[in-house]
Amino acid sequence: MSTTGWVLYTVLIAAGSGPAVSGDDAAGAAEPAGQAGQAVAETPGPRLDASGEDLDYLARLLRAIDVGPYDVPKLTLKRDQNxxxxxxxxxxxxxxxxxxxxxxxxxxxxxxxxxxxxxxxxxxxxxxxxxxxxxxxxxxxxxxxxxxxxxxxxxxxxxxxxxxxxxxxxxxxxxxxxxxxxxxxxxxxxxxxxxxxxxxxxxxxxxxxxxxxxxxxxxxxxxxxxxxxxxxxxxxxxxxxxxxxxxxxxxxxSDDRQQSYLLVDYLYRKLNYTRVGIIRASNRYGRFGVREINDGSRRLEHPIILEMAYKVGSGGYTLQLERLKDSDVEAIVHWGDAADGAAILTQMRALGMQQPYFCCDRCVDDEFLAVAGTHAEGVVCTYPWDPTRxxxxxxxxxxxxxxxxxxxxxxxxxxxxxxxxxxxxxxxxxxxxxxKVRDVLAHRSRPFAGVTGPIPFSACLDDLGDVFLARVENGAWKFSSRAELGIPRGYIAPRDRVSRTLAADPE
Amino acid sequence: MLRATQAGSGLVVSVLLLSGVVASAADPAATPGISAGQTAPAATPATGDPGLPFVYRRWEQFTTATGLPNDHVFAVRVHGDSVWIGTEDGLACLDKKSRKIKAWREQDGLPWRVISGIDVHPRTGEVWLGMFGGGLARFSGGRFDHWHQLNSGLVNDVVYGVAVENDNIWAATTAGASRYNTVTGEWSIFTEKNAPMEEIWNYGVCYADGYVYLGVWGSGVLEYDVQRGTWKDYLDPDGEMEIDLYRDDGIVHVITTGVSYIEKTLWVSTYFGACRYDGRHWRGFFSHECGVPSDFHNAVRARSANEAWYATDKGLGALADFATDTWVTYTSDHTAMKGKAVVKRGKQLLKEIEMPLSLPHDYALAVDFDGPDVWVGTSKGVGHAIGDGYYRGLRAAGAEAERGP
CATH class of the missing domain: 3.40.50.2300 (Response regulator)
Known part of the structure; x- marks a missing residue:
């Protein structure tokens, strides 16, 4: 493939719809019209384009969605068990x-x-x-x-x-x-x-x-x-x-739910904290961003001790930090922009608060390092991908x-x-x-091969790719996966909740 | 069903168990929905067979081929001899007597092409248009008057629904609700600052009997008491997006798409199912357990406390008799050039009826009633269900008979 961009291709769109098409469907199909330069797997197996899609599957999908205004194509719908x-x-x-x-x-x-x-x-x-x-x-x-x-x-x-x-x-x-x-x-x-x-x-x-x-x-x-x-x-x-x-x-x-799940597991299953506080931006990003941290902490029997909100860009966070200091928390999670996050950290240290500091992905930024200076060392942030891979x-x-x-x-x-x-x-x-643009995206058989890594869609078309933690070490961000950090996770049931005998019972 | 076994006894219970009905008319304590002043559903037979609902077998269709400016129909409202139709590219009026369609596009003075909501003032006959990205318009005397963000108190130009309340016009917009007093010219704006909107993304609005109801994406349903000027919210009790914890515990989801209030009963549509509230009991409707064809509801229109029609992405689901959970689902098969009605009680299939014509398309977006008739907006035109011989509720199977087109 080209090193600067996408290999482009066209495919034949044949008339008529066939049987239900799914990503797992390996039935034979007519050859798509590939273009010169199209990436093809060198080893026997599915022929993949530069995005990682199976070209034979794509050809079948295109035939299936070539329908009239009153027809609904027979497409296998993704079904997640969890x-x-x-x-x-x-x-x-x-x-x-x-x-x-x-x-x-x-x-x-x-x-x-x-x-x-x-x-x-x-x-x-x-x-x-x-x-x-x-x-x-x-x-x-x-x-x-x-x-x-x-x-x-x-x-x-x-x-x-x-x-x-x-x-x-x-x-x-x-x-x-x-x-x-x-x-x-x-x-x-x-x-x-x-x-x-x-x-x-x-x-x-x-x-x-x-x-x-x-x-x-x-x-x-x-x-x-x-x-x-x-x-x-x-x-x-x-x-x-x-x-x-x-x-x-x-x-x-990857969304804040995925990133929060990783952070919650890190805080409680790996580091064994029991008293965590939150300081967040008083806007929708901060409010919704910490929801899963709040819920996850409570459900793991370590409810957030105190959550304080601040006005974005206010510069002064003394009130919030003094309350957090008085609450005797072991660690503090920040959810907001990098500038606020760094200023809060600096003021924390000035107040003598030495708690470990955890942040959202917006703080993984040069501005954070510049403002926080040496205080940034050891800060851990969530991140939706690994930019150093x-x-x-x-x-x-x-x-x-x-x-x-x-x-x-x-x-x-x-x-x-x-x-x-x-x-x-x-x-x-x-x-x-x-x-049809919707169809080919929504019904991809394989994760999209992006520069941020593979992008696998869930049934509701959300990115379920891996998320990471970024830690400041020697003035730079170091990215680690759950596996690299040895962070345990809870049991993920292989069945949907309604059909389980009891939702919380491992099977 | 658990509630049925708790509620009733004897023969009635056995029938209810068979049919999947939630509550029994034989047990007033368990009978949902009929409060003082409501119109009772049509009498049902005293035998174990509750009977069958009226099924619309005569349909006609209106599309661009018959004069609509566009087939993608977002709104339908009937007033007198006029059927007002809002499309993705223009407004249309079907004269029921002459059967002629007159259309207006932007070049004809229509302020914006996409009409997403219509209501008609019952006293003046003025037609109020909610425009998807174009604000609010009044069509009267052949003239369009236009209100938008820059010349009025309309809070946003993306208007999803419009409703006439006495002298006021309510607009459900993507950034709050606006109320325009047509007498004083005063505008009121309702957002999170003065109403219990966790989110301000209004979707549907209706008015009846002194109450304005807003279906708000992310905030459930809001009820505004016109006389008192007070608000009340209806939210999903479990507060979670990914589950509905208990059935019939409240509104099925906070992302609501439509509201319809009649006979002291509130009907709600969402993209996660539908529900009904009679002031005391909630009842949810889901495709896996009743006759509604899909859980993706674009709109709801209620005819009574006992009957409501849901416009879904897979056909039209008419709850013909709430008391017995009896549904009629209308779909079309354009390959076979036929329509189909399926009668179900709960999940139990009672009858399938083929007909020469039905909905223009299964993707239904709007419904309105016209006496015994029903008008349906779809993504491929308007369907008109002709209700000659229509009856409310159920009748004994023999009485329902085979009613040919």
């Missing part, structure tokens, strides 16, 4: 068998959209981007967003993916360039809805990448559902984002990003690149049809 790899001792109401468990079976799209033909007279293939990239025009209506630096990184990652795809020929089926249509998400609740309307109905994009703020992401996906367009998220780690049963929504970054694709991405933007790619850039690459891959495979 929601989000939750161990039984952190499942809600673990000693009760629930009446119903959601998110275990994949949602279908049953509308007529697959029958819409590709439009004529296009000059480009538009893909939408929405993210916090610019200050709002009025401080009174929002002012500068604290998420703008994250949004700009995400935009750069998306831009790079588009540029590389265009350098490789653009939308191959019709020799059209991809065009990124960029919308600003200024963080005000509701604004993102109008932007998605514009992208879907005026700009007529084929899929959308975004956004970061949890509230705006929710608003955006409500619009995407009605407008019937794929919404790929690469920057919002709010667990509830995907817990909405919308068949058009997917996420290519040895990987040709990742190395190539970093190099290209550095060359293009004269900056190092961060997590938002890398996930933005992966998310946009997934959309480009889907459009190349499915053609200019929003429903």
């Amino acid at each position: 929601y989000a790899y939750s161990s039984v001792d952190v499942e809600p109401f673990g000693y009760v068998t629930p009446f119903k468990e959601h998110f275990l079976e994949q949602m279908e799209y049953t509308g007529p959209g697959r029958a819409l033909p590709e439009p004529e007279n296009l000059t480009s293939v538009k893909i939408g981007f929405i993210g916090p990239i610019m200050s709002t025009v009025s401080v009174a209506t929002g002012g500068k967003s604290h998420e703008e630096t994250l949004g700009v990184s995400m935009l750069r990652g998306a831009m790079l993916a588009i540029e590389q795809a265009n350098a490789a020929g653009g939308y191959r089926k019709r020799n059209l360039p991809f065009e990124l249509v960029v919308s600003n998400d200024n963080g005000l609740w509701g604004a993102s809805g109008n932007e998605i309307i514009k992208l879907a109905y005026k700009d007529r994009v084929w899929a959308i990448l975004g956004t970061i703020d949890g509230a705006n992401s929710h608003i955006a996906i409500r619009v995407a559902l009605k407008a019937e367009i794929v919404m790929m998220n690469s920057g919002d780690t709010d667990p509830t984002f995907i817990e909405t049963n919308i068949p058009w929504v997917m996420r290519c970054i 040895e990987d040709v694709k990742l190395t190539a991405f970093r190099s290209a990003y550095r060359e293009r933007f004269n900056a190092e790619a961060d997590t938002y850039a890398a996930h933005g690149y992966d998310g946009m690459s997934m959309l480009i891959w889907a459009i190349q495979a499915a053609g200019l049809n929003r429903a």
